[in-house]
Amino acid sequence: MDHGMPGPQGPAALARLVAETDWAATPLGPQLHWPLALRLAVDLILASRFPMLVMWGEERAMVYNAGYAAILGARHPAALGRPVDEVWPELRGQLGPLISRTYAGEALWFEDLEMEVARNGHPERAWFTFSYSPLRDALGVVRGLLNTVVETTDRVLAQRALAEREAELERRVQERTAELMRAEQALRHSEKLQAMGQLTGSLAHDFGNVLQVVDSGMHLLSAEGLTPEERQQVTEGVGASLDNARRMIRQLLAFARQQPLEPVAFDLSARIGGMTELLRHSLGRGIRLETALAEGLPAVTLDPAQLETAILNLVMNARDAMPQGGRLRLATGLAGGRPCLTVADDGEGMPPEVMARLFEPFFTTKPAGKGTGLGLAQVHGFVTQSGGDVRVDSAPGQGTSFTLVF
Numbered sequence: 001m002d003h004g005m006p007g008p009q010g011p012a013a014l015a016r017l018v019a020e021t022d023w024a025a026t027p028l029g030p031q032l033h034w035p036l037a038l039r040l041a042v043d044l045i046l047a048s049r050f051p052m053l054v055m056w057g058e059e060r061a062m063v064y065n066a067g068y069a070a071i072l073g074a075r076h077p078a079a080l081g082r083p084v085d086e087v088w089p090e091l092r093g094q095l096g097p098l099i100s101r102t103y104a105g106e107a108l109w110f111e112d113l114e115m116e117v118a119r120n121g122h123p124e125r126a127w128f129t130f131s132y133s134p135l136r137d138a139l140g141v142v143r144g145l146l147n148t149v150v151e152t153t154d155r156v157l158a159q160r161a162l163a164e165r166e167a168e169l170e171r172r173v174q175e176r177t178a179e180l181m182r183a184e185q186a187l188r189h190s191e192k193l194q195a196m197g198q199l200t201g202s203l204a205h206d207f208g209n210v211l212q213v214v215d216s217g218m219h220l221l222s223a224e225g226l227t228p229e230e231r232q233q234v235t236e237g238v239g240a241s242l243d244n245a246r247r248m249i250r251q252l253l254a255f256a257r258q259q260p261l262e263p264v265a266f267d268l269s270a271r272i273g274g275m276t277e278l279l280r281h282s283l284g285r286g287i288r289l290e291t292a293l294a295e296g297l298p299a300v301t302l303d304p305a306q307l308e309t310a311i312l313n314l315v316m317n318a319r320d321a322m323p324q325g326g327r328l329r330l331a332t333g334l335a336g337g338r339p340c341l342t343v344a345d346d347g348e349g350m351p352p353e354v355m356a357r358l359f360e361p362f363f364t365t366k367p368a369g370k371g372t373g374l375g376l377a378q379v380h381g382f383v384t385q386s387g388g389d390v391r392v393d394s395a396p397g398q399g400t401s402f403t404l405v406f
């Protein structure tokens with residue numbers, strides 16, 4: 001657009017054109033007879049560099065300045081003195097009501113109003129920010145309007161392009177994220193399969209060991225000439241091996257367990273108190289079990305069977321961490337107002353790389369036949385499913401303490 005520029009479309013040229021137009025042939029009539037209000041308004045717009053338009057009379061005939069001429073495109077100069085409906089027939093539906101409201105005395109202002117205009121011979125979408133102000137005659141009657149209009153098409157299009165680029169970028173980010181998640185899932189799936197393979201292998205191996213111990217035990221027991229002590233030793237060996245097999249089965253069942261938890265409300269300390277005899281038994285003589293069970297704790301709502309399995313898993317780990325014997329502490333209390341349970345040993349402790357993988361199913365540092373790596377996976381699964389947290393504190397040589405907060 002060249003509004004405000006000198007030349008055939010410039011302000012001076014337009015002023016000249018207005019002066020030379022034969023207004024008698026237009027609805028506005030000869031310039032000499034124009035009412036004062038119209039003359040003042042036309043003088044005002046011709047002096048302005050903003051695109052401006054005066055509409056006057058019932059016909060809504062147009063007088064405009066150089067800036068507005070640029071908006072008119074090829075419709076200028078034929079539009080001078082013509083009714084707006086004739087100049088912009090395609091905008092009649094959109095502008096008609098606005099013009100009527102202004103003629104009724106209302107001042108209007110619109111920002112980035114979209115219009116479809118055919119100024120260059122074909123329809124184009126264009127945006128305008130403009131105002132309509134009523135023009136009154138000496139008696140205060142609205143006779144026309146003053147329209148200041150700025151085309152904002154370039155800015156609107158630039159903003160839209162920017163918004164589109166942003167949306168495109170956002171979409172690409174989302175696509176990448178989804179892709180990564182798919183890849184990660186595939187990886188996890190394949191890791192799981194690999195782990196299942198390992199598990200099957202190690203289970204077969206573990207049960208093979210158990211069977212071998214039982215088998216050779218049976219042979220030994222049926223042999224002649226065994227002393228009662230030897231007989232006792234063999235029986236204990238077979239018993240321990242079967243215990244091991246039972247432990248493996250229990251953990252597999254806990255891990256494979258599909259049915260939802262069956263929580264009931266109970267007192268944590270009382271439930272643990274009821275387990276201590278059993279625990280003392282399975283710990284053996286080298287390990288001292290100490291309990292510090294707080295009274296009057298708020299009730300927990302948990303699946304009791306799962307809780308017992310979790311405690312057994314923690315206690316068995318503690319036992320395994322203290323092969324030379326030691327001290328195992330079972331304590332209940334409050335952590336941040338929530339009931340909690342701590343299982344602490346003074347065993348070998350853990351290095352950070354073990355701490356990092358502790359809860360992974362099938363992660364174990366124990367030799368084949370000793371651990372399936374499912375104990376802490378069960379503890380973690382159960383506690384988090386019950387809305388609690390597991391906290392671990394450990395260092396090599398410093399012992400380990402697990403706290404379950406419910």
Ligand SMILES: Nc1ncnc2c1ncn2[C@@H]1O[C@H](COP(=O)(O)OP(=O)(O)OP(=O)(O)O)[C@@H](O)[C@H]1O
Binds near residue numbers: 317321370376
């Ligand atoms: N109290 C502890 N002290 C030292 N290390 C521990 C302790 N508890 C767990 N760990 C380490 O964490 C690993 C994972 O424990 P988790 O109970 O999940 O499996 P596991 O004991 O090896 O096998 P499972 O319990 O299935 O027989 C153990 O192999 C061990 O290295």
Ligand SMILES: [Mg+2]
Binds near residue numbers: 316317371375376
């Ligand atoms: Mg374990």
